[in-house]
Amino acid sequence: MVTPAETIDAARALSLCDISDRREFHDSLRATLIKRPDDYPTFDRVFDAFWEGRADEGDISSSIPGVTSQVVGRVPEASSDKKEPSERSLPSKRYGSAEAPSGEAARKSALAIYSPVERLGTKKFTNLSMADVPEIRRGFKRLARRLATRPGRRMVRSRKGRIDLASTMRASLNTGGELVRPRRMERAISRPRLVVLCDISGSMDAHTASLLKILYLAQNTVPQTKVFTFSTRLTLMEPYLRGRSLWRAADVVSKHIQTWSSGTRIGPALGRLLQEYSALLRSDTVLIVISDGWEVGDLETLEVNLARIRKRVSRIIWLNPLADSPSFRPMALGMKTALPHLDMLAGLRILSNRREFERALGKELNPIPPNARSVWRGRTSRSPHGIRPQPAA
Amino acid sequence: MPGRRQSTPDPRELGRLLENSSYIADPSMLTTLYIALTLKRPLLVEGEPGCGKTELAKVLSDVLSTDLIRLQCYEGLDVNSTIYEWDYLRQLLKIKMEEGRSSSREIEPEIFSRRFLLKRPLLKAVTHRGKNPPVLLIDEVDRADEEFEGFLLEFLGEFQVTVPELGTFRARRPPVVVITSNRTRELGDGLRRRCIYLRVDLPSVEKELMIVRMKVPGIREKLAKEVVHMMEKLRKMEMLTKKPGVAETIDWASALLALGREELDRQSVEETLGCVVKTSDELQQLQLQDLDAVIAEVKAS
Numbered sequence: 001m002v003t004p005a006e007t008i009d010a011a012r013a014l015s016l017c018d019i020s021d022r023r024e025f026h027d028s029l030r031a032t033l034i035k036r037p038d039d040y041p042t043f044d045r046v047f048d049a050f051w052e053g054r055a056d057e058g059d060i061s062s063s064i065p066g067v068t069s070q071v072v073g074r075v076p077e078a079s080s081d082k083k084e085p086s087e088r089s090l091p092s093k094r095y096g097s098a099e100a101p102s103g104e105a106a107r108k109s110a111l112a113i114y115s116p117v118e119r120l121g122t123k124k125f126t127n128l129s130m131a132d133v134p135e136i137r138r139g140f141k142r143l144a145r146r147l148a149t150r151p152g153r154r155m156v157r158s159r160k161g162r163i164d165l166a167s168t169m170r171a172s173l174n175t176g177g178e179l180v181r182p183r184r185m186e187r188a189i190s191r192p193r194l195v196v197l198c199d200i201s202g203s204m205d206a207h208t209a210s211l212l213k214i215l216y217l218a219q220n221t222v223p224q225t226k227v228f229t230f231s232t233r234l235t236l237m238e239p240y241l242r243g244r245s246l247w248r249a250a251d252v253v254s255k256h257i258q259t260w261s262s263g264t265r266i267g268p269a270l271g272r273l274l275q276e277y278s279a280l281l282r283s284d285t286v287l288i289v290i291s292d293g294w295e296v297g298d299l300e301t302l303e304v305n306l307a308r309i310r311k312r313v314s315r316i317i318w319l320n321p322l323a324d325s326p327s328f329r330p331m332a333l334g335m336k337t338a339l340p341h342l343d344m345l346a347g348l349r350i351l352s353n354r355r356e357f358e359r360a361l362g363k364e365l366n367p368i369p370p371n372a373r374s375v376w377r378g379r380t381s382r383s384p385h386g387i388r389p390q391p392a393a
Numbered sequence: 394m395p396g397r398r399q400s401t402p403d404p405r406e407l408g409r410l411l412e413n414s415s416y417i418a419d420p421s422m423l424t425t426l427y428i429a430l431t432l433k434r435p436l437l438v439e440g441e442p443g444c445g446k447t448e449l450a451k452v453l454s455d456v457l458s459t460d461l462i463r464l465q466c467y468e469g470l471d472v473n474s475t476i477y478e479w480d481y482l483r484q485l486l487k488i489k490m491e492e493g494r495s496s497s498r499e500i501e502p503e504i505f506s507r508r509f510l511l512k513r514p515l516l517k518a519v520t521h522r523g524k525n526p527p528v529l530l531i532d533e534v535d536r537a538d539e540e541f542e543g544f545l546l547e548f549l550g551e552f553q554v555t556v557p558e559l560g561t562f563r564a565r566r567p568p569v570v571v572i573t574s575n576r577t578r579e580l581g582d583g584l585r586r587r588c589i590y591l592r593v594d595l596p597s598v599e600k601e602l603m604i605v606r607m608k609v610p611g612i613r614e615k616l617a618k619e620v621v622h623m624m625e626k627l628r629k630m631e632m633l634t635k636k637p638g639v640a641e642t643i644d645w646a647s648a649l650l651a652l653g654r655e656e657l658d659r660q661s662v663e664e665t666l667g668c669v670v671k672t673s674d675e676l677q678q679l680q681l682q683d684l685d686a687v688i689a690e691v692k693a694s
Contacts, residue, residue: 003586013428024424031425035585037439037592154469165481166473190468223539224578238579278635279577 002033009033022051132352133246136213139351140221146361147192147286147315154188161186192286192314194218194225197273199291201231201264207321207348211290214351216241216249218288226280230269234276264294266334267301274308281312290319290348295334302334306341315343323347401430407456415607416445416452417600422591426453429589435549435570437585440593443638446573449593450530453571459525462568464514466537475541476516476554480509505558516554519564529568534584535577546583598625601642609646619657620646622691627669630679637669644668657688 010032017024026047034043157167167183175181196218198211219227219241227237240252266289274281281287287309295302310316318338322328324347330339339345346360402410404423411418418426429436438446454461464475484504491500512520518529534542548554552564572588574580596604598621605617620642628636645668654661662684670676 006586009432009434009589012432016428016431017424023420027421027424028428030421031428031589031591035437035588035590040592154471166479169479169481169485226578279575 006033025051130246132210133213133217135352136217137221139354139357140217142354142357143351143361144192144194144222147194148189154190155185156188158184158186160184190284191222191224192284193280193282194222194286194288195273195280195313196225196227196288196290197269198227198229199231199264199266199289200229203264203292203294204321210348212250212253213246214290214348216246226277228269228273230266230272232265234269234272236277264291264334265297266291266293266295266338267297267299267303267305270305270309271301274305278312281309283312283314285313287313287316288319289316289338290321291334292320292322293318293330293332293335293338295332295337299333299337303337303341306338310341316341317344317346318342319346319348319350321348324349401427402456403427410456411452412607414452414455416448417596417603417607418449419600422593425589425591429591430569432589433567435572435588436591437572437574437580437588438591438593439574439576441595441636441638442575443640444593444595445639446593447530447532450528450532450571450573453569454528457525457528457569459569460521460523460527461530462514462518462521462527463530463532465532466534466541468536468538470537470541474513476513477556478511478513479505480511484509507559510556510559515548516556516562518568519552519554519562521564521568526566526568529570531570531572533575534572535574535580539581542581542584546581546587549584549587595628595636596639598622601639604639605642605646608643609650612646612650613655615656616649616654617646619691620649623657623662623687624669626687626691633670633675633679635671641669657691659685659688662688 010029013028013032014025017028019025026044029047030040030043034040155164157164161184164183164185167185168179168181171181171183172179196215198215200208200211204211215227215229215237218225219238220243227241229235229237237253240256241249244252306316318335320328320330320335323330323345328347330336330345335345344360347356350357350360401407404420404427407427408418408420408423411423426436428434438449440446450463451461487504487509488500514529518527521527531545534545549570552567553561555561572584595601601624602617602621605612605621606614609617624637624642624645627633645665648665648668649657649661652661652665663680666676666679670679
């Protein structure tokens, strides 16, 4: 989404450059308007269309696949004399629903709303109930808390631990410089980073509605969570899920996510994760795979990639919707191959049901240390980065 | 604005100045840089590790004849590492020395004076006195957490920081801000919007060759060409989870030069591959691979 502030920057930048030089014009606009490299190809296409004077709506939408065009703004006739920035109105690229900055000028220019994931089929998320939402949200918070067992780098106030010289000295001012009450600090328990990998291939169709809720809540509950879906390709879901309401997210997702009605290929998806997003797989990461394990691809790929990831992350948790049924046994080949590399295998219900959660995690993951709870709450409720003066004694 | 400001050199001039400091930038990068400097916006540089992001800030400070102030980000960054910290030990000493001689109320203003204030990068940038505004490098901001990002956004708007005991410090002129990120996580929209965006990619073969010639003086043209082509092949190999960057190319070329090699051969490659591939099982895999064939290919091109 391009904001007015950025549009002003772009206008100022254009006033500095030679607007008859295509490259300079292109670079100036790109540097000020486009802030994500994933958007570069789209910007290039729209820019090309604009520069070459293809003002007709039909032209643009036919040349770029998957595009819905809308009239956004008007562009003045291309001329070599520089106009005042205020007279000029620039084509803007939107990532989502359209918004039209007004402008005065000669010609209309069509705007492209481009979805990076080609639309091959739509999935309707009808009848999304809010039923489980609070429970699932709590489930995620619970899960994240349970997984947070590693001491991080931050120090926080505590009753035990090392002496915090800074706080102690500050407190001592009240007692005339005499160090009476030592303040202590210890390492805060750091949050785990969650990476959720969700299978959306044909076999998972039946669970679509609940999956959507789970993914949405996963993205928006615990900070620094990355959510991916995969069937034939790995897609980062953050732009679609983050910061919207559940219905809006469902709407966007149904328009943009393609599901392939074939079997699951978990192995290659893990491979893509390793290659492109390897920076996400750190020692404080917990990978959560949501899949039924009916692997159609090469089992060896699955095993090798899973083993590689296991070495890099803290834990791998597999949530299999089939495991919710009491008669479940991990028989599917994919599931069997993966099992030795997993820290935990459970059903989806552990997210919404507390008893199931405790049963699944009870023996498997370490209980959190007693003060971690207050630390957790303290951190999430703290206002922006400690610029506040330390509280007086 | 008080004082005479140095005007920003135009893109071509910038390119020349950067080259004088051994940094090769393509025209797009120069235009972006020029825009960021002229509009006085922070520059957000994102890209693969080892592609010259930090280097850009260093070279910029040379070109603009000013100081470089560096803030290295990591998780758990706090006020004491970014803005200021009191020199507690000296303060304690002072208090002990003044014991009995003055009351705590008298020594308080002395204790909390600039003498005992340790300035950290952001405060340094704000209180910098010099001919030109400093270059403030905020390195690897993606390693810091979201709370820091929020704070940074505020800071970038006002360039003012508060030390409770001393008051507010406001920058007389805004520093040139360069923020780098390795894309290990998504940065917030707020930060992106405020900055001018520059993406730094792995260079093309021609560009990399130019870089090697510049950074490794004395290297034979033949060796330089072979090294660069070999790097290209290595980067295409699927098995390497981490693509080696330009820094690795320079290291490797320097190592080969130091060993007195004039061209690539199997033995040299095996001995020096550690400069490029940094994981033991990948190194093993690579060694098992038919290196001869790869080397032959490289020599043919």
